[in-house]
Amino acid sequence: MVTCACNASNDELTKQLDRIIDPYRGNPGGLIQVLTKAQNLVGYLPRRVQVQIAEGLGVSLQEVYGVVTFYAFFSLIPRGRHKISVCAGTACYVKGTKMVTKTLKDLLDLKPGQTTPDSRFTLEIVRCIGACGLAPAMIIDGKDVHGRLEPELIPAVLEQYA
Amino acid sequence: MKSLDELAKIKENRREALKIREGFPSATEKAHVMMCGGAGCISSKCLEVVDAMKEALSKNGIADQVQIILTGCMGPCDMGPVAIIYPDATFYRRLKPKDAGAIVEEHIMKGNKIPRLMYRAPGAKEPTPNVKDIDLFAKQKKIVLRNNFYIDPTSIEDYIANDGYAALGKALTKMQPEEIIEEVKKSGLRGRGGAGFSTGMKWAFTAAASGAPKYVVCNGDEGDPGAFMDRSVLEGDPHSVIEGMAICGRAIGAEQGYVYVRAEYPLAIERLDLALQKARENGLLGKDIFGSGFNFDIEIRIGAGAFVCGEETALLTSIEGRRGEPRPRPPFPANAGVWGKPTVLNNVETWANIPEIILKGADAYASVGTEKSKGTKVFALAGRINNTGIIEVPMGTTLREIVFEIGGGIPRKKAFKAVQTGGPSGGCIPAEHLDTPVDYDSLGALGAIMGSGGMIVLDEDTCMVDIAKFFLDFVVDESCGKCSPCRIGTKRMYEILDNISKGKGKEGDIELLEELALMIKATALCGLGQTAPNPVLSTIRYFRNEYEEHIRDQKCSCNVCELKE
Amino acid sequence: MINLTIDNQQVAVEPGTSILEAAQKVGARIPTLCYLKDINVIGACRICLVEVQGAKTFIPSCVAPVAEGMVVRTNTPAVLKARKLVLELILSDHPMECLTCLRNQNCELQDLAKEFGITEVRFDGAKTEYPADDSSPAIVRDPRKCVLCRRCISVCTNVQTVQALCAVNRGFDTLISPAFNEKLADMECVQCGQCSLVCPTGAIVERDDTAKVWAALADPKKHVVVQTAPATRVQLGEALGAEPGSIFTGQMVAGLRRLGFDKVFDTDFTADLTILEEGNELLQRVTNGGTLPMITSCSPGWIKFCEHFYPDLLNHLSTCKSPQQMFGSLVKTYYAEKEGIDPEDIYCVSIMPCTAKKYECQRPEMNSSGYQDVDVVLTTRELGRMFIQAGLDAANLPEEEYDAPLGISTGAGEIFGASGGVMEAALRTVYEVVTGETLENIDFEVCRGISGVKEATVQVGDLPVKVAITNGLGNARKVLDKIRAGEADYHFIEVMCCPGGCIGGGGSPIPTDIDIRLKRIDATYTEDERMALRKSHENPAVKALYEEFLEKPLGHKSHELLHTKYTPRGVNK
């Protein structure tokens, strides 16, 4: 999330989105790239963002929405400030993904896909983050990998994210 | 780059600077520290070690005499953070920031290696200092990962110094397109993405296909959960993929390539992007490469989280910005790929093999491996095994060698139960088949597959019903939903397994699972559905008793399933 | 030619032929579900599987092209078993509600279940549970009954280019729906019902309004009149089990009387009227330098399409209402006055090949009589059901005549039902009005046929009149883009929303495919030839209407009752 555009005025958001769309204007092939960048900008993909993208690329809103709902990376709802992605890849699974999700569920009262009421964390399940050697692992905010997790270690990890 | 001479010049200049990594002491530099910067080591906090080391170097006033280079995954992720210190090629593991002082002051400044940070072979009294002597690596053979102990993945000069782009130079200036294809055919290289189709044949079909322009695509979706070989290549040696693709471009007459990488691999994307920029700056991509009149460039496309997009037709559709739903073949991508044009699509690891084949020749390459499976294969070893991480072994190495010699066996003295290869498309192989050589055909005969290289070791505490359910849960989640057998059939299989695992199984469930499984395999539209039942079939084949126990006795001997709600 | 063996029979076919089509040549019928010739060839349902020697898996015959020397078996026990299990899976995610389903006995899924001899579904897992969308006045979607064949998406996207539907989510959660689960009523869906025509199941159906009609018929205070669209007489037979191309005009009239309608009138009458209004509008635009090309406006699906996607071209549309709406406003004014009936007591029912007309009659503009001009629209399918419910054996009913005066019509009105018909009818009249001469050959063959875009130049006196005719909205788009680009020098364009025109409308009997459309078209021109009068301006009842009531085409009353205006709607609003 580069800037949180939710707070930017609508005009400002429109302009920023236009800057993302411009290189692909009228080119439906750029849809996934544009959506990725738009989500990085806004944090999620609300209707008005999808409409602007649809019109910019010259495709129907249906086409855009079909794509958005196909790929797990895209979200229709706002996410928390920090995204916890628990790995449920095979390596992690055999080494304790169930334990990790249970601990997080107990600590945060969250099910996968949900966000805490204070918007601090969103919990999601992903398949293999490429840290299988350190299974079980989770990744926070798409970049901080935390491996060899055990229930006692998780609270300290969460502490680091306000 | 207009000529081979230019390339040779860069190589000469750089080789001098890199002699230290071949063991020659340097007049100006005290050491090169190759610090593993793979995802595993980063999560083991290797960056903190780097910071501490930089600080120690500054404190001692030798910051300008030591280079710290972040490499791609070195393999033994479980021991991370790991590092190799040149010129003496000392391998250190489990590094902590507090070790930085000792490494700088003792090892680098005084030449006193630090035994407590070294690897110790199981049962050995003495640690092994030199990376070349470590048993774990000795059994391996590095072709794909040839560069990853040696080069800085962000430096194109490092890549060139290790013969990088020489194969492209040779292909463009000394070979005809047909000769390139012939060489790849002769090498016996088969696709590393799973299906194991002859790469040379694929290129030949695309070269012969009518339609222009043509495209070259790299499949870096790597969705198999529990596998990260391709990531290691992209992060550790991105130029090898670029070079392989450019060679193919020449062979089939394409000027544009795409690399499709999953969004979950930000570092791989960053490194690849940088490599592309540098290749362009050096004229190794772009117009008139090596003065041959050949133009080629590559774009990155980022996958947005759909396993099925690893399937070739889905991937092509996804590149076009649409829902990644597979379509029936024929037409095959060789005739109708991206934008409906003839396209070669190969896996990351496949691409990384190409420069080696062109440079050293098909015969040299084909001398490694078995009769029908040539070369090496990279595996991601994980699960209940001591040495988890990335390994590269000649085709034909046995599972036993991989699990017990390279992998160091099962932790905590537990008994080995099975190894699962090929992820959700694959199957499990029980102890009695440990001496099977790893190649496409032998694994297939056991109901498993080579797959892309995920290898998960399971011990006596693993419940096979639970594992089968795990994989089905995955495919149910990842099914694109286009065709009925996969969309509904995998869901039904999951539901039956779920019942069994909860003590609600019925007599006849195993037979129903088998019936469904065989039907889905024979009727689904794409490879995802056609292979989705494999984990179930293979666990039933080798561990039927565990299923029966769950159903009849409502018991899970491994205590994994919660049979009573 | 490609030679192959199918079920031990040798057959030679053109390259590119599918196994499915090749099999038909040797008399092997392979069941299908997602396949829709030329429109949806995606190989998704896996019902059409066959065995091909040497192949590792079964092969979907609908998408797989033949190859030289191929050996195909279409009916081995293994194939039949696989198909049956696929179907069993599909049924395991289907509400078994045939008895209360509009598509009962006319459902491809039900047919397959019968054909495969399914007697048991062994899986009782989760089922798709998405809410139905009954927001639209025209069609109702029930995703629980959807088999995800995507035929609706293909027709809406590729044929109609509306793209109101998409596949949402993936895997078992896949849903066919507009974006953000929007209601069809609130978005660009033009209500054409083509999706309901191609849907193999009851997942998209016309809104069933028969109850309203039964209620009106039961109400002694109501004077219930009915109008039947041109296309319905060549369709109704099919809805009652007759062969495509059967003409049921007289039987339909007789049946409607037996159902209890007080008057049985004909939309053909107002079709003739439309020609006089629209023809004069065209002449006026040509003489006074009005907006050209002028485009026909009798297809409400097309009108809505233009309002959404080409709002900048709305001034090209003729201001004439559709014949059904002209009828509605006249029946509650002219006819009411003439017969001395309080318009409040008149209940006007339309029988249409069309779902969009259900929407049209509810448009706020369509109240010029002071009441909702047309109270309810039934599709041909619904009328078929009413006949069956009432036990009417239509084929054996005596043929009866429409009531006068609003049932008097010409062949020109009749051909409105086929693509090109409005144009041909207009040319028959405009030619004679402009030149004052009698037209020798009134069959304008250039207007006829099913091709998507037809163009012609017709000499009318001194003026070479350039015309274009399109059917299917994708084809309309081609011509509209030309207008936008300033490259269209036509005078007059006929646009019909549905492929083939109204005879292939969204309310037509199911199935409706190209061959069936062609048969209905043939029947339409047969009807035209049978008529004593074949030019709209010769319709005596229309002449009387002008004399007694309207005074003249484009006169004051006409404007009030017969003309309308349009609303720019845009997309994604």
Ligand SMILES: Cc1cc2nc3c(=O)[nH]c(=O)nc-3n(C[C@H](O)[C@H](O)[C@H](O)COP(=O)(O)O)c2cc1C
């Ligand atoms: C469901 C599914 C997922 C796949 N995922 C991948 C993948 O992540 N990476 C890959 O290289 N190939 C994957 N494949 C195989 C590709 O379809 C294709 O065969 C391969 O990329 C071709 O390259 P190769 O010949 O070099 O192996 C997948 C196939 C299926 C059916």
Ligand code: SF4
């Ligand atoms: S097999 Fe599964 S993933 Fe492949 S097309 Fe069918 S539903 Fe989609």
Ligand code: SF4
């Ligand atoms: S598999 Fe599906 S698309 Fe192909 S013929 Fe059968 S029913 Fe039709």
Ligand code: SF4
């Ligand atoms: S859609 Fe067909 S199968 Fe389903 S309930 Fe209706 S009639 Fe029965």
Ligand code: SF4
């Ligand atoms: S067919 Fe069977 S289920 Fe259907 S109504 Fe008759 S008795 Fe009932």
Ligand code: SF4
């Ligand atoms: S009614 Fe017409 S426009 Fe609306 S969804 Fe169906 S096909 Fe598309």
Ligand code: SF4
């Ligand atoms: S609504 Fe009907 S046509 Fe559309 S996908 Fe579902 S079953 Fe097929």
Ligand code: SF4
């Ligand atoms: S447009 Fe079609 S349905 Fe409407 S009145 Fe004309 S012929 Fe009848």
Ligand code: SF4
């Ligand atoms: S073409 Fe006829 S059936 Fe189709 S929308 Fe128009 S009026 Fe209705």
Ligand code: FES
């Ligand atoms: S399985 Fe968890 S990181 Fe790979």
Ligand code: FES
């Ligand atoms: S990530 Fe460092 S060894 Fe694998």
Ligand code: FES
């Ligand atoms: S009819 Fe061929 S797959 Fe559906």
